[in-house]
Amino acid sequence: MQYCEMSKEELLKLKEELDETYKEAQSKGLSLNMSRGKPSATQLNITMDMLDTINSSSDMKSEDGTDCRNYGVLDGIPEAKKLMADIMGTTPEHVIIYGNASLNIMYDQVSRAYTHGLLGNTPWCKLDKVKFLCPVPGYDRHFAITEHFGIEMINIPMSENGPDMDMIEKYVNNDESVKGIWCVPKYSNPQGYTYSDETVKRFAALKPAAKDFRIFWDNAYVIHHLYEDKQDEILDIISECEKAGNPDMVFEFASTSKVSFPGSGMAALASSEANVADIKKQLTIQTIGHDKINQLRHVRYFKNLEGVKAHMMKHAAQMRPKFEATLKVLKEELTGLGIGTWSEPRGGYFISFDAMEGCAKAIVAKCKDAGVVLTNAGATFPYGKDPKDSNIRIAPSFPTPEEMELASDIFVLCVKIVSIEKILETK
Template identity: 70%
Template structure:
C-alpha cells in the first residue's frame, strides 16, 4: 500500500474525485449520529434498571447505622456508601465524602473554594495575581473549561505512554509557586485511554511543589471501566503513595458512579487525606445540610459491594467492547498504512484518541458534521480549545448503536482521507 505522502499530484487528484463521490453518497443518506460525548447508550442504562426496584414504600430507608436516610443530615454520606465508593476509589471509608450526582460539580466546587478561601489556610487564590494549572494534553475539555472560567492560566504538558511528561511536571511544580494544580485522568485517560505507570504515580506522590496549596486533581473517572476482563490496566493507588512519600495532603481523588449506574442520577465523591477533608467540611457544612442519602442507599442496596460493581461493569463492557472494536477495525481497514493517521486502542474508558495529519482535525470534524455525524469539536482536548497541531480528535463510541457506529466510523474514515488529500494537494 502506498502512503498518501508518496502519491503524485495526479494520483491524489484522482483519489480526491473518488472520495468526493463517496462523501456525496453519505451526504445523501441523511445520517444523524452523535459520537461527541462519553455518554452511555440506552442499553447500558437498562442494565441498572434494577436499581429502581431496591427501594419502595415497603422497605426501610434506614441505613446500617440506624439513621433515617429520608431526613436531613450526615454531611459525609452514609457509612455503607462511603465504604462502596471508598472501595471503588481504593481508599478507606474514612477518607471519602459523598456528594451529589456529579464529580464534575465536586471539582468545580473544589476550585471555587480554593479561589474564595484558599487551601488549608493558604491565601485565597482570588487574592493572587496569577494562578496556573498544568494540563496534560490531550485531556478532558470540561476540566479545562473550569480552570479557564476562573481565569486560571493553563500550561500544556504532553502525555506519554506512561502518563504526563513527569520531567516537565517536576521541573515546573518545584520552581513556580503560582502553579496550584494539575488535572489528571490517571486510568484509561480521557481521551487517550492511557493508564499512568507505577513510576509516574510514584513521581506524582514525591512531588515537591513550590506552592504549599498545590494539589493533584486526580479524576479517577474510569477506575473500574475495563473493556476486557483478561486485559485490565492497573493504576497504583495514589493516596497511599502520597502518604508513604510524606506528602499526605497533595492529592484530591474524584470518583462517581455516573458511568456505572445512571449518568444523571449517580453518586459522586471526593477521596483525600483527613486534613483535606477537615478543610472541605468547613465549607461543605455551610453549603448544604447533606447530599441525597436515599440515592446513596439505593446504590448500596443495588450494588452491595465492590464485587457487585465488578460484575455490573462486565455487563457494560459486553456492550462497549464490540463498539470500540468496530471503530478500531474500520480505522485499521480504512486508514492503516496510509501515513495520514494514528490512533490508540484502549483497554478501557470511553474514548479513542485519533491523530490526523497536522492541520487537518478541524476540517475532518466539520466534514463529518456536514454529512450528519457529530464528533467532539476539534481542539476540545486542549486548553482554550487550541490544539497547536490541529491534529487530535476524540472519538466517543458509546452512545450510538453498533450499526449506527459502523456507519459513523466509515464516514469518519472517509472524511480523514478526503481532508488529508486536500491538505496534500495544497502543499
C-alpha cells in the same frame, strides 16, 4: 502506499473517487452523534431494577441507624463511603460522599481554593497569578473550570505512561504560582492511557513550591474496563502520597455516573484527614447533607465491590463491540497511509485520533456535513486551541455498533479527503 508518496495526478484521481463516495454518503441524510461520552439507552437499561431496590415498605435506615429520609450525615452514610472507597482503592475515612456528579465536586474544590484558600493558605483570587498544568489531549470540562476562574493553563504532553513528569516536576517544584494539575489517571480521556507505577510514584513525590498545590486526580474510569481478561491497574495515589510525606497534596474524584445512572449516580471525593476536615467545615455552610436515599439505594443494589465489578462487565459487553467496530474500520482503511494514528484503549469511553497536522478542524466539519457529529476539534486542549490542529476525540458509546461502523466509514472517508487536500497544497 503512503499518500505523501503518491504523485499529484494519483492524488487528484483518488480524490475524485472519494468525493463521489462522499456525495453518496451525504445523500443518505444520516444523523449520527459520537461527540460526548454518553451511555446508550441499552446501558441505562442494565440498571433499571435498581429503582425497585427501595420502596415504601423498605427499611430506610443505614447500618449506623440513621434515617436516610431525614436531614444530616454531611459526608455520607458509612456503607456508601465504604463502597466508594473500595471503588477508588482507598479507605472510608478518606471519603466524602456528594451528589450525583464528580464534576460538581471538582468545580467546588477550585472555587473554594479561589475564594477562601486551602488549609489556611492565601485564596487564589488574591494572588497575582495562578497556573494549572493540563495534560493534553485531555478533558474539555476540566479545562472549562480553570478557564472560568481565569487560571492560566499550561499544556503538558501525554505518553502511554502518563504526562511528561520531567516537565511537571520542573513547573511544580520551581514555580509557586502553579497550584494544580488535572489528571485522568486511568483510561485517560481521550487516549485511554493508564499512568504507570513510576508516574504515580513521581506524582506522589513532587516537592511543590506552593504549599497549596493540589493534584486533581479524576479517577472517572477506574472500573470501566472493556475486557475481563485485559484490565489496566493503577496504584492508589492517596496511599502513595502518604508514603511520600505529601498526604494533603491530592484530591481524588470518582462517581457512579456511568455505572448506574449519569443523572442520578453517586459521587465522591477522597483526600487526607486534614483536607477532609477543611472541606467539611465549608460543607456545613453549603449543605445539610446529600441524597442519602440514593446512597442507600446504590449500596443495597450493588452490595459490595464485587457486585460493582460484575455489573461493569455488563457495561463492557455493550461497549466492547462499539470500540471494536470503530477500530476495525480505522485499521482496515487507514493503516499504512500515513495520514493518521489512533489509540486502542482497554477501557474508558474514548478513542483518540491524531490526523495530519492542520487537518482536524476540516475533518470534523466535513463529517458534520455528512451527518456525523464529533467533538469540536481543539476541545481536548485548553482554550479549545490544539497547536497542531490534529487531535480528534471519538466517543463510541452512544450509537449502536452498526451505527458506529457506519459513522467510522464516513469518518475515515473524510480523513482521506482532507489529508489529500492538505498534501496537494505542497505538490
